[in-house]
Amino acid sequence: MAAPGAFDKDFGYLMPFLDKVAAATGDLADPAAREELTRLLAEEKVRWQRIRDLLKGASGSGSVSRAAAASVAPALARSSADGINRVAPVMAGLTVGSLKQSR
Numbered sequence: 578m579a580a581p582g583a584f585d586k587d588f589g590y591l592m593p594f595l596d597k598v599a600a601a602t603g604d605l606a607d608p609a610a611r612e613e614l615t616r617l618l619a620e621e622k623v624r625w626q627r628i629r630d631l632l633k634g635a636s637g638s639g640s641v642s643r644a645a646a647a648s649v650a651p652a653l654a655r656s657s658a659d660g661i662n663r664v665a666p667v668m669a670g671l672t673v674g675s676l677k678q679s680r
Contacts (some may be wrong), residue, residue: 583630583632584632588625591625592622592625595618595621595622595625598614598618599614599615599618599622602614602615602618667673672678
């Protein structure tokens with residue numbers, strides 16, 4: 578196991594970098610690209626947080642099953658009916674509201 582805090586400086590750069598990239602997704606013109614990048618970054622942040630926890634001594638599951646991976650990752654909300662474009666609402670800053678325009 579790595580020494581406690583051995584990677585703190587690296588994670589101190591990595592996590593803000595991922596946040597900076599996530600903030601830049603709003604600048605993308607293609608909505609599908611925005612949604613995919615948001616989803617990828619949300620999943621990546623979850624992975625790196627888990628890596629950080631494991632390095633700090635959290636117990637591992639040996640072989641990670643889909644069920645175990647799902648329990649580690651936050652629940653993802655569907656942003657479209659086709660199930661392809663998913664984003665994590667908390668990390669993407671999405672809110673719940675009416676889809677109908679008021680008259």
